[in-house]
Amino acid sequence: MSDTYKDYLAARILSDGKPVTYRLLSRAEKVNTHVAKQMLYEFHSKQNAKKPNSIHATYLLTGKKRIEEHNNGVHKKDGDDTFMHSSPYMSSMPEPEEPEPDESTPSTSIVLVREEELEVTKAEFEKITSIHIYSLEPGPLQNLNVLSVCNQEVATDYLGEDPLERWRLYGSIHNPSIKRRTAKFAPPPPAGVPKAASKPAQKVVSTATSKAKDTAAPARRGSASEDNTSGRSTPQLAPAAGSLKRSDSKPNLKRDKSDIFKSFAKTKPKQKEPTPAPVEDDPMLGMSEDEGDPEDVTETKIDEEKAAASRKARAEREEKLRQMMEEDDDEEMPDAPVTEDKDSQDAPVDKAPIAQPAESETVTVQGGRRRGRRRVMKKKTVKDEDGYLVTREEAAWESFSEEEPEPKRPKPAPAKSTNTAKGKKTGKSGQGSIASFFKKA
Amino acid sequence: MADSGGVVLTGAPFEEAPYLPSRNASAYKPLHTFDLPKGADKHYGQQFADMYFLRLAELKTHVKQKAEEAWSDFTLGEEQAQYVDRVLDVRQGQLCWVVGTVYMEMGLKPNVLDDIAKEHWIAAPPPRETYMSAGGQDEMMLEDESGRLRVIGDGLRSQYVTGCILAALGTEQADGTFQVIATQYADLPRQPQRWERDDSQLVESQQPPAKRATAGKLAIVSGLEIAGTADDHLSLDLLMEYLTGEAGGPPDQFQRSSITRLVVAGNSLAHASPILSREDFMAKKSGKKHYGYDASAYNASPSEHLDLFFSEILPSLPITLLPGPSDPANVALPQQPLHPALFPQSRQYANPPVKSNESRQGLDSVTNPWEGDIEGWRILGTGGQTVEDLLKYVEEVDSIEVMEMMLRWRCIAPTAPDTLWCYPFQDDDPLMVRDCPHIYFAGNQRSFQTKVIAGPVDQKVLLISVPKFSQSKMLVLLDLETLEVETVDFSVVQPGGQA
Numbered sequence: 042m043s044d045t046y047k048d049y050l051a052a053r054i055l056s057d058g059k060p061v062t063y064r065l066l067s068r069a070e071k072v073n074t075h076v077a078k079q080m081l082y083e084f085h086s087k088q089n090a091k092k093p094n095s096i097h098a099t100y101l102l103t104g105k106k107r108i109e110e111h112n113n114g115v116h117k118k119d120g121d122d123t124f125m126h127s128s129p130y131m132s133s134m135p136e137p138e139e140p141e142p143d144e145s146t147p148s149t150s151i152v153l154v155r156e157e158e159l160e161v162t163k164a165e166f167e168k169i170t171s172i173h174i175y176s177l178e179p180g181p182l183q184n185l186n187v188l189s190v191c192n193q194e195v196a197t198d199y200l201g202e203d204p205l206e207r208w209r210l211y212g213s214i215h216n217p218s219i220k221r222r223t224a225k226f227a228p229p230p231p232a233g234v235p236k237a238a239s240k241p242a243q244k245v246v247s248t249a250t251s252k253a254k255d256t257a258a259p260a261r262r263g264s265a266s267e268d269n270t271s272g273r274s275t276p277q278l279a280p281a282a283g284s285l286k287r288s289d290s291k292p293n294l295k296r297d298k299s300d301i302f303k304s305f306a307k308t309k310p311k312q313k314e315p316t317p318a319p320v321e322d323d324p325m326l327g328m329s330e331d332e333g334d335p336e337d338v339t340e341t342k343i344d345e346e347k348a349a350a351s352r353k354a355r356a357e358r359e360e361k362l363r364q365m366m367e368e369d370d371d372e373e374m375p376d377a378p379v380t381e382d383k384d385s386q387d388a389p390v391d392k393a394p395i396a397q398p399a400e401s402e403t404v405t406v407q408g409g410r411r412r413g414r415r416r417v418m419k420k421k422t423v424k425d426e427d428g429y430l431v432t433r434e435e436a437a438w439e440s441f442s443e444e445e446p447e448p449k450r451p452k453p454a455p456a457k458s459t460n461t462a463k464g465k466k467t468g469k470s471g472q473g474s475i476a477s478f479f480k481k482a
Numbered sequence: 483m484a485d486s487g488g489v490v491l492t493g494a495p496f497e498e499a500p501y502l503p504s505r506n507a508s509a510y511k512p513l514h515t516f517d518l519p520k521g522a523d524k525h526y527g528q529q530f531a532d533m534y535f536l537r538l539a540e541l542k543t544h545v546k547q548k549a550e551e552a553w554s555d556f557t558l559g560e561e562q563a564q565y566v567d568r569v570l571d572v573r574q575g576q577l578c579w580v581v582g583t584v585y586m587e588m589g590l591k592p593n594v595l596d597d598i599a600k601e602h603w604i605a606a607p608p609p610r611e612t613y614m615s616a617g618g619q620d621e622m623m624l625e626d627e628s629g630r631l632r633v634i635g636d637g638l639r640s641q642y643v644t645g646c647i648l649a650a651l652g653t654e655q656a657d658g659t660f661q662v663i664a665t666q667y668a669d670l671p672r673q674p675q676r677w678e679r680d681d682s683q684l685v686e687s688q689q690p691p692a693k694r695a696t697a698g699k700l701a702i703v704s705g706l707e708i709a710g711t712a713d714d715h716l717s718l719d720l721l722m723e724y725l726t727g728e729a730g731g732p733p734d735q736f737q738r739s740s741i742t743r744l745v746v747a748g749n750s751l752a753h754a755s756p757i758l759s760r761e762d763f764m765a766k767k768s769g770k771k772h773y774g775y776d777a778s779a780y781n782a783s784p785s786e787h788l789d790l791f792f793s794e795i796l797p798s799l800p801i802t803l804l805p806g807p808s809d810p811a812n813v814a815l816p817q818q819p820l821h822p823a824l825f826p827q828s829r830q831y832a833n834p835p836v837k838s839n840e841s842r843q844g845l846d847s848v849t850n851p852w853e854g855d856i857e858g859w860r861i862l863g864t865g866g867q868t869v870e871d872l873l874k875y876v877e878e879v880d881s882i883e884v885m886e887m888m889l890r891w892r893c894i895a896p897t898a899p900d901t902l903w904c905y906p907f908q909d910d911d912p913l914m915v916r917d918c919p920h921i922y923f924a925g926n927q928r929s930f931q932t933k934v935i936a937g938p939v940d941q942k943v944l945l946i947s948v949p950k951f952s953q954s955k956m957l958v959l960l961d962l963e964t965l966e967v968e969t970v971d972f973s974v975v976q977p978g979g980q981a
Contacts, residue, residue: 075497082491151972170734186715186974188719220844
């Protein structure tokens with residue numbers, strides 16, 4: 042065991058002024074949490090011997106509190122332990138219920154306390170079964186809640202490790218019966234963690250379960266998008282790669298107006314890439330679409346730009362993909378703006394049954410009301426033999442009238458958005474100004 | 483264990499971490515009593531009347547039997563009590579007893595027609611703490627297929643709520659009301675033996691009886707109410723570190739390895755219900771006007787945090803997850819399992835959908851209410867809204883007493899579908915208690931309480947009301963060998979006493 046932990050602690054606490062919990066230290070130094078607790082103590086006592094009060098500690102006490110301490114309002118010093126005893130709920134309870142656990146129920150208390158309040162808190166305990174330093178920080182904390190950032194760091198920075206092997210290294214309780222599915226389509230880490238992406242894929246636990254038949258390299262976490270690209274066998278998907286997923290729900294917005302899809306539309310932040318589409322025909326429950334269609338591509342691009350910051354590393358590859366995508370929809374894309382224009386500007390005009398290649402629709406306008414039929418992609422969900430819900434898209438004709446608002450273009454390029462704005466205006470009044478008609482037509 | 487063993491306040495040279503035993507697998511056999519049909523087989527167009535009919539039809543025999551035992555030779559003066567089959571057949575002045583469904587007419591009970599009529603004119607009424615009207619004009623009725631009978635009697639109102647099946651002994655007064663002298667309910671149903679389901683399977687497959695290890699402990703927590711604010715994270719961290727066994731000194735860590743399963747009893751997320759509560763609705767209404775779904779207002783951080791919380795615990799401890807009233811599940815009882823898409827990390831520990839019926843050491847997202855066998859005990863648990871709603875009918879009653887009455891009435895959601903949203907069951911009402919559980923817990927209650935109740939044929943049920951973690955910071959531990967309950971509370975001493 043080297044002394045690198047001292048450097049780490051010194052750098053983090055003294056230089057950066059950030060708190061360190063035993064858990065974060067154990068992850069950073071790859072030592073057991075038990076050792077990390079001792080390291081914190083060692084560092085704390087050494088530093089404070091050199092220079093008093095240069096380092097500040099919080100302690101975690103475990104034990105049994107005195108029974109009388111359970112009763113509200115007998116605190117030795119007001120406010121020392123309000124958090125636990127008079128949780129707002131209990132004190133404000135209208136009914137004369139017995140707010141505390143029965144006397145007969147044994148209760149263990151786990152208290153996190155700063156070193157200032159340590160002695161007072163200790164006095165409240167009848168018996169302390171364990172005590173250790175929870176965290177070190179450069180000065181007295183005003184709000185202990187900041188300590189939770191340490192655990193967030195643990196979660197984001199040390200993701201690459203196999204969670205089922207944690208117990209060996211860090212000393213959490215081992216549970217041999219827990220299995221983890223080989224994440225064929227593992228989600229990315231919850232926060233932008235580029236470093237996890239470098240984790241070798243072969244570290245994957247070999248608990249390949251029923252899905253072993255899929256030849257796709259089992260991707261986990263950070264490496265997800267890369268492996269997905271290779272694992273995907275549907276040809277039209279290949280160009281879209283990992284980024285396709287992000288846009289998946291937007292087209293839904295357009296095609297069917299079911300609320301559930303709308304609610305998914307924007308929910309996931311860019312980096313989320315939730316559970317990429319499975320390889321052949323078993324997408325995960327409605328979360329995926331097997332179609333790479335033109336709209337998706339535009340969407341993807343827009344999203345991409347927004348999220349550019351978080352994935353500079355992959356920018357190159359994506360650039361390539363993007364070009365491929367553009368090639369893909371060369372023959373269709375030019376039509377999209379036309380549809381847009383027609384839909385919005387033609388509204389007041391009497392006849393306009395123009396078939397659109399992209400989203401073929403026929404429109405008639407009567408008395409300011411648009412009616413017509415259009416070809417839409419309908420979702421059909423069936424259960425396959427594996428019990429997965431499979432969502433397929435099928436073209437179907439759908440009639441619409443104006444109450445049904447025109448399928449919204451998911452706010453495309455700025456140039457287009459001016460069009461939509463205009464279109465909305467005319468649509469609402471039912472009688473656009475005639476000038477707007479002549480502008481384009 | 484010496485106290486000094488837990489004191490980790492020594493510096494170099496560092497001692498190695500002591501040995502920590504591995505957790506035992508938890509013997510876990512969920513029942514799928516409350517699963518609704520999938521997709522298009524789910525019909526919401528049916529009438530709720532069938533539920534009341536089913537309830538009465540099924541419980542009438544039991545209640546009648548109980549009443550017969552109690553009242554068969556009951557005489558008042560010279561008159562012998564008679565059983566009357568239909569409530570409308572009660573004759574004035576005759577001492578008799580009838581069986582029917584209770585219906586409470588209460589002043590403040592929500593009424594759809596009122597809501598529609600008033601919604602346009604006045605602001606929404608404040609959230610209701612109780613349905614009882616102040617003047618005491620609430621009426622109680624007993625109904626069956628034939629009709630309704632208005633009943634009066636001392637203390638009836640604080641004992642019964644809409645939907646429970648009851649036998650009432652009394653006489654009809656001149657004004658047509660039925661004066662009740664005594665009542666009877668069905669009481670606890672048959673209780674299976676411990677390990678009954680497993681043993682019968684073994685017998686069927688002609689295998690020798692299993693040798694079972696000593697059962698561990700079950701941890702129950704409810705009302706994590708993760709809202710995405712930073713304030714609640716620290717206590718959740720402490721809970722997580724406690725459960726994974728990282729926090730604390732060796733003797734305490736050692737003890738925790740006996741915990742074999744965590745049950746999360748509802749309300750893991752705050753403000754995530756698809757139907758907004760009145761408060762949330764008002765808050766939203768007062769904000770920016772927006773047509774349709776406002777995607778920009780969606781905040782993913784609570785569910786991400788919950789996912790992270792679970793994924794940290796799951797490598798060490800299996801989790802059974804019940805939805806609650808504020809979770810993003812369907813709002814009508816029985817609430818169906820939270821969708822795995824909410825848990826991109828934790829779902830890797832869950833069964834793939836096709837195997838969801840198999841017992842699994844990992845994340846099990848289940849229904850609310852939920853029923854299953856853990857370590858051979860039949861356990862019934864709810865997210866707590868049934869108790870919550872029932873408490874609005876009565877005064878000065880603890881949730882633990884309500885839970886007891888539910889089991890004795892053999893219906894864990896009597897007030898559904900009257901004041902509690904509920905799926906319109908047609909042929910079978912799973913909310914009725916057919917097998918008496920050994921352990922019945924309700925999450926999100928006001929306080930921690932336990933009680934052991936006994937039934938007529940030596941049934942013993944442990945009732946646990948589990949408080950919200952967000953308020954009480956309390957974890958309940960249940961020893962599955964001795965059925966002893968203990969609690970663990972987490973607290974953070976904030977400087978200056980500010981919680």
